[in-house]
Amino acid sequence: MAGAVLIGIKGEEGLWLADLQQGTVVRYTQPLTGDLAAAESWRAKGIRVEKNVDFAVALISASGVASGLFEG
Numbered sequence: 001m002a003g004a005v006l007i008g009i010k011g012e013e014g015l016w017l018a019d020l021q022q023g024t025v026v027r028y029t030q031p032l033t034g035d036l037a038a039a040e041s042w043r044a045k046g047i048r049v050e051k052n053v054d055f056a057v058a059l060i061s062a063s064g065v066a067s068g069l070f071e072g
Contacts, residue, residue, distance in 0.1 A: 006036075008043050009058050015040070 006028060007016045015028040032040050039049040050056075 005053070008040070 003019070003021050005018045005020065007018060007025075008014075009016075015032075016025055017028040018025045042049055
């Protein structure tokens with residue numbers, strides 16, 4: 001299993017780092033270089049970039065998950 005996930009949400013500036021083992025999410029503030037910088041520049045142009053992710057949904061709030069939106 002991956003230990004961390006770097007997340008960019010459409011309409012939001014910057015990236016977020018989710019540490020799956022610690023259960024934390026923080027703004028990613030390190031300078032982007034190499035392939036990661038290239039992927040972020042594509043994202044700025046509206047190109048989606050994904051690698052090793054098989055499910056992702058952006059929600060307005062966590063209450064959407066708890067309301068049964070994805071049940072049954």
